[in-house]
Amino acid sequence: MNYIDPHIHMVSRITDDYVRMSRAGCVAVSEPAFWAGFDRGSAEAFRDYFRQLTEFEPKRAAQFGIHHLCWLCINAKEAENVALSREVISIIPQFLDRPGVLGIGEIGLNKNTKNEATVFLEHVELAMKTDELILVHTPHLEDKFKGTRMILDMLKSDRRINPQRVLIDHVEEHTIQPALDAGFWVGMTLYPVTKCTPDRAVDMVERYGTDRIMANSAGDWGNSNPMNMPDFIRALRARGHNEATIRKIVYDNPLRFFSQAKRFNFPAPIISL
Ligand SMILES: [Zn+2]
Numbered sequence: 001m002n003y004i005d006p007h008i009h010m011v012s013r014i015t016d017d018y019v020r021m022s023r024a025g026c027v028a029v030s031e032p033a034f035w036a037g038f039d040r041g042s043a044e045a046f047r048d049y050f051r052q053l054t055e056f057e058p059k060r061a062a063q064f065g066i067h068h069l070c071w072l073c074i075n076a077k078e079a080e081n082v083a084l085s086r087e088v089i090s091i092i093p094q095f096l097d098r099p100g101v102l103g104i105g106e107i108g109l110n111k112n113t114k115n116e117a118t119v120f121l122e123h124v125e126l127a128m129k130t131d132e133l134i135l136v137h138t139p140h141l142e143d144k145f146k147g148t149r150m151i152l153d154m155l156k157s158d159r160r161i162n163p164q165r166v167l168i169d170h171v172e173e174h175t176i177q178p179a180l181d182a183g184f185w186v187g188m189t190l191y192p193v194t195k196c197t198p199d200r201a202v203d204m205v206e207r208y209g210t211d212r213i214m215a216n217s218a219g220d221w222g223n224s225n226p227m228n229m230p231d232f233i234r235a236l237r238a239r240g241h242n243e244a245t246i247r248k249i250v251y252d253n254p255l256r257f258f259s260q261a262k263r264f265n266f267p268a269p270i271i272s273l
Pocket of ligand 1: 007009034218220
């Protein structure tokens with residue numbers, strides 16, 4: 001089955017990953033801007049990274065029949081440095097008109113600090129001014145519940161925000177419901193150990209349905225696996241879900257969300273069920 005991985009950091013993956021993903025049916029990926037595995041030294045390093053995301057990586061993906069889309073921001077791990085973050089935020093508009101840029105992301109919180117919240121809100125301000133979609137990273141493990149609640153409170157208190165244009169990512173059993181109830185899209189991240197396994201993601205589909213929900217591998221520098229999307233498809237089949245339901249979650253839903261972006265340029269039509 002054709003699928004989309006709506007959150008994966010391909011710059012941290014080897015070319016063989018593209019080969020395996022393509023063979024397994026991956027037709028598109030979206031790559032949020034993220035940490036480099038180390039803190040970058042200057043805003044110019046982010047300019048180079050944004051060029052990599054918008055120039056080089058789409059060409060590398062295209063060699064394997066995979067359409068590459070991306071998101072721009074300074075991530076929460078580096079947002080503790082507010083001065084650097086402001087410099088980076090000021091150069092993002094220079095890249096927003098590039099083909100395949102879906103919006104601002106993945107912004108959010110990491111350790112739920114005041115500085116992270118300041119930088120999060122300044123990104124939201126940019127997204128509102130430029131009418132961009134938003135992709136939100138929610139924190140890990142012990143910081144997740146509190147951080148998700150802080151993020152949802154900040155977003156819900158801004159009347160300009162249309163929740164249909166915001167994806168709350170890395171949801172788990174204890175955070176999915178408030179995000180869906182507030183009208184946001186949600187992403188379940190399929191990690192080998194933390195976050196959510198394919199079987200736990202199937203549990204959440206069975207509990208919360210298939211509207212405004214998608215799954216991703218969030219493959220990056222750490223312990224992660226781009227082949228978790230095919231594993232998730234197999235897990236859905238093993239639990240008796242039909243092909244139309246599976247396709248809605250792994251293909252139609254990401255496309256439906258992305259198609260709201262100004263520069264959405266995926267060539268295949270959205271299949272409506
Ligand atoms: Zn990520």
